[in-house]
Amino acid sequence: MTDVHTGELEAAIGVFDSGVGGLTVLNALREALPNENLVYLGDTARVPYGTKSAVSVMRYAEQAVRALQARRIKAVVIACNTASAMALEHLQKCYPSIPVLGVIEPGAQAACQTTRRKHIGVIATESTTNNQAYQKAILELMPDARVQAQACSLFVALAEEGWHQGELVEQIIAKCLSPLLEKNGVEEQLDTLVLGCTHFPTLSAAIATVVGESVTLVDSAATTAKAVKARLADEHLLNPQLVAGQLNFLVTDGPERFARVANNFFNEAIAPASVELIDIQHFSAADE
Template identity: 80%
Template sequence: MAEQNVRSSDAAIGVFDSGVGGLTVLNALRAALPHENLVYLGDTARVPYGTKSAVSVMRYAEQAVRALQSRHIKAVVIACNTASAMALEHLQATYPDIPVLGVIEPGALAACRQTSSRHIGVIATESTTYNQAYQKAIINLMPDARVRAQACSLFVALAEEGWHSGELVEKIIAKCLQPLLEAGGEGGDMDTLVLGCTHFPALGEAIANVVGPDIKLVDSAVTTAAAVSERLGLAGLLNKQSPAGTLGFLVTDGPERFVRVANNFFNETIASASVELVDIQHYSAT
């Protein structure tokens, strides 16, 4: 049974990811909800989730939520596509008294609203692509949509190393996207591409240069932030205090590397002193 969580409007929103990619979601939350207190947990000891089994990801995700609950949070945002695909329903069932939101449903909804041709592409990690989470979510919303997905796990390394632009980066992106773009070219009408990994927005400009102006990119971070705002508003949990919200960071390994790599994803400078090393494995999952 989940621990009882006492919620109040000034409690923090807990955000977790396997590492640093979820900081793109934190950016969007910070912009959309500037008065909210935010606690970010990066499970850097076990990154990447994209190569792990569903059982392992569900266990990791539950440990992350339990660790965040110890910080008296009022909501959870799964800022990881793999964890959203594999653990969202489990977490929502395990913690019925706290809003738990993922990034896939908001991204799928944004893609469906944006497309005119109903031909949508998705790029993600291997596990998210194999799980078909975006494909299923899009078809559920738009049954006559055509959805093609391509695994682009190499983009994660590019993003984390700060290789975000330039001729070489665009050549790598073009090579990785070639199967998707050639398949999309058969109909000539793919007009929407979902960035199905929270690392990928860091490469957004380079990806846009490769796919061209006729294909619009969907960043699920922005739509997720809007969904969080709506959900908290309906629950009467929006923080309406005037001061800017606080930020806290938890990592399970390598806080120094986290601070260094975070500069590639987060719009604000993260002070080393604000990053706490925690062991979440003792938060046993049920």
């Protein structure tokens, strides 16, 4: 059990991402844990993480957690697939006294529970696909699964521009997913598709239209929220308050742009004045 005093149960859950995509995880967390206080940090000065080295991503992630710790947190959620793949184990070792969860393992577990024919597809950014984090996590849970991954980086641009549905969007999605949807026989057909980027849930309706009813979508944001709730319950860290939790936004650059683009991801409008600009460089990693 995590060593947190009763008075600290009202401490916030810290959530971080390289930018705005992690807001889909924040939506899911608010739905699953409406009375929890949440602090969201978007490292917008250094987005995207996908083009950075593993060493840099680990350093960025550790600085993000240190910045969140300054806001009094009881748990950390890595709402970024790249950081989850490259920095989760590092952060768990650096901060053993608090739960640190990523988005990949919950998504992999949900995919294995969902699949009917053990044929699972994963769509993500190029860096996450090349890292093979989802493939490894799924095969560790289900060694005889067939896992196909497809990089769909263009979906990030669609999501950020607010192009979530429509004929043109579906045409682009169909083109990008065509390698996964090629069908020979029934046994060869994909039956489960993991949305392996936090931007992608905003496109879920259009993706579902393209892949058809025979393919079940797994939203890593929703599955992560369920995993966070279960972990907090196990650690006796759930907030006992009966009122809606507070929500704070931090960014490392461009609060106005963050608030504007966030409207494509978050269920509520965010006022630019409510987004706090911080200098994350002040929160050096432990070995610096």
